[in-house]
Amino acid sequence: MRVTFLGTGDAGGVPLYGCNCPACMRARAVAAFRRRPCTALVEAGDTRILIDAGLTDLTERFPPGSLSAIVVTHFHPDHVQGLFHLRWGIGARIPVYGPPDSEGCADLYKNHGLLEFHRLSKFDRITVGDLMLTPLPLIHSKVTFGYAIEDSIGQRFAYLTDTVGLPPRTEEFLKDWRPGLVALDCTQPPENDPPRNHNDLTIALAIAETLTPAKVWLTHISHDMDAWRLKNVGELSPRITVAHDSQVVSEIDINRRRGK
Amino acid sequence: MRVTFLGTGDAGGVPLYGCNCPACMRARAVAAFRRRPCTALVEAGDTRILIDAGLTDLTERFPPGSLSAIVVTHFHPDHVQGLFHLRWGIGARIPVYGPPDSEGCADLYKNHGLLEFHRLSKFDRITVGDLMLTPLPLIHSKVTFGYAIEDSIGQRFAYLTDTVGLPPRTEEFLKDWRPGLVALDCTQPPENDPPRNHNDLTIALAIAETLTPAKVWLTHISHDMDAWRLKNVGELSPRITVAHDSQVVSEIDINRRRGK
Numbered sequence: 001m002r003v004t005f006l007g008t009g010d011a012g013g014v015p016l017y018g019c020n021c022p023a024c025m026r027a028r029a030v031a032a033f034r035r036r037p038c039t040a041l042v043e044a045g046d047t048r049i050l051i052d053a054g055l056t057d058l059t060e061r062f063p064p065g066s067l068s069a070i071v072v073t074h075f076h077p078d079h080v081q082g083l084f085h086l087r088w089g090i091g092a093r094i095p096v097y098g099p100p101d102s103e104g105c106a107d108l109y110k111n112h113g114l115l116e117f118h119r120l121s122k123f124d125r126i127t128v129g130d131l132m133l134t135p136l137p138l139i140h141s142k143v144t145f146g147y148a149i150e151d152s153i154g155q156r157f158a159y160l161t162d163t164v165g166l167p168p169r170t171e172e173f174l175k176d177w178r179p180g181l182v183a184l185d186c187t188q189p190p191e192n193d194p195p196r197n198h199n200d201l202t203i204a205l206a207i208a209e210t211l212t213p214a215k216v217w218l219t220h221i222s223h224d225m226d227a228w229r230l231k232n233v234g235e236l237s238p239r240i241t242v243a244h245d246s247q248v249v250s251e252i253d254i255n256r257r258r259g260k
Numbered sequence: 261m262r263v264t265f266l267g268t269g270d271a272g273g274v275p276l277y278g279c280n281c282p283a284c285m286r287a288r289a290v291a292a293f294r295r296r297p298c299t300a301l302v303e304a305g306d307t308r309i310l311i312d313a314g315l316t317d318l319t320e321r322f323p324p325g326s327l328s329a330i331v332v333t334h335f336h337p338d339h340v341q342g343l344f345h346l347r348w349g350i351g352a353r354i355p356v357y358g359p360p361d362s363e364g365c366a367d368l369y370k371n372h373g374l375l376e377f378h379r380l381s382k383f384d385r386i387t388v389g390d391l392m393l394t395p396l397p398l399i400h401s402k403v404t405f406g407y408a409i410e411d412s413i414g415q416r417f418a419y420l421t422d423t424v425g426l427p428p429r430t431e432e433f434l435k436d437w438r439p440g441l442v443a444l445d446c447t448q449p450p451e452n453d454p455p456r457n458h459n460d461l462t463i464a465l466a467i468a469e470t471l472t473p474a475k476v477w478l479t480h481i482s483h484d485m486d487a488w489r490l491k492n493v494g495e496l497s498p499r500i501t502v503a504h505d506s507q508v509v510s511e512i513d514i515n516r517r518r519g520k
Contacts, residue, residue: 012345013348016349016350017319017324017346017348017350017351018324018351018374019350019351059277064278077366078345081337081341084337084341085338088271088276090277105366106365106366114278
């Protein structure tokens with residue numbers, strides 16, 4: 001399994017429009033520090049799954065036939081806006097799996113074009129090519145699924161954004177399932193008030209502590225989180241890293257198969 | 261008044277994803293033939309109005325403070341999707357004028373961020389800096405306004421997309437108002453069946469004939485229209501031109517002030 005973080009930003013992205021904080025100024029000066037809408041590509045063998053579709057240049061990134069499926073976490077625009085353009089293409093249909101959101105986003109369901117929407121049920125595993133995905137309920141302002149993704153040799157990756165904390169059943173599932181790699185919502189730096197809709201770093205670290213994966217990549221990062229990191233340098237812990245756009249994780253450490 | 265056609269494409273754009281027609285192949289080879297979401301910038305003195313916001317790079321094109329207002333024709337995603345990202349910025353609010361659509365698009369009204377939505381009433385003129393705009397009802401699958409735009413020296417520009425034909429009161433208004441320049445929906449080449457939601461060339465030419473402006477720029481062009489033009493070369497008429505992306509019209513011929 002190979003995971004590429006195509007986008008690691010929150011809804012506002014980095015740089016945030018109109019903001020001159022150190023993180024936004026750095027991102028304007030150096031493209032490598034920019035954060036686009038939160039999206040990941042998961043590949044195994046000939047199977048290529050895009051998790052979320054907030055990038056607006058999907059038609060340029062993915063030629064027809066290059067994606068096995070798109071899997072969306074939820075229907076907020078920053079996670080599905082790339083579908084608005086893609087849908088009007090011609091050729092083979094693209095399956096789009098997502099949570100059972102009766103609204104979707106704007107007129108996506110009504111005018112689906114070449115997209116084929118499939119509503120998933122929580123904990124109801126599906127197979128897409130060489131990958132198996134189990135939808136895991138998260139805690140967000142719109143019905144949202146994380147995904148437990150396993151390849152044919154047992155590598156296990158959990159993608160968990162957008163969320164604030166984890167519902168008990170999702171936490172139980174993951175403790176039992178033991179993912180090697182976790183991508184985790186960490187939109188905000190440590191906050192004084194209990195955060196709403198998204199993890200802050202405090203909650204993200206608590207989840208990492210609970211699930212004990214070999215590696216945690218923090219994603220859905222805001223400019224505030226980047227600015228906080230500029231003032232609080234150093235490793236969070238050897239197992240916890242802030243992801244950046246275009247980052248490739250080609251070897252997933254797994255607990256189940258330590259011999260690999 | 262200066263008009264820049266920032267985007268002249270229909271919802272699918274040119275090239276259309278997955279299409280290998282001559283127009284799409286040409287657009288892939290030569291960037292000048294690409295068509296992005298239909299958008300125009302209208303400038304007069306220090307006033308800069310963006311008509312529609314379907315371009316997804318608005319935060320890069322328009323630094324904070326550079327737009328007097330955004331005026332939307334309707335709330336289909338290809339006309340407003342650029343607002344999804346822009347809204348999360350910080351700093352001065354941006355007024356967004358549009359038709360009285362109770363839904364808007366996705367969660368734009370609910371989570372408006374720095375956007376200030378104002379619902380206009382048909383034929384109820386507003387003033388934005390040096391420009392006066394009169395909303396004109398059009399005929400489309402969602403409540404849609406065209407705009408009659410006049411600057412302080414009497415130059416008159418009508419922006420009429422998305423529409424199929426014109427409602428009688430809008431046509432009467434325009435015949436009386438006599439715009440010098442008209443930007444007009446011409447999504448499709450001549451069609452055998454009566455078109456729905458958008459003008460084909462036959463209807464666009466009939467409107468041009470009725471309104472008799474000095475110049476008509478066809479916009480909201482599909483790949484089908486471009487492909488038809490490749491087979492049917494030559495001027496449509498001296499006064500009618502197919503617009504292209506980035507085209508600037510800096511002198512607007514006007515009927516009222518022929519001496520200029």
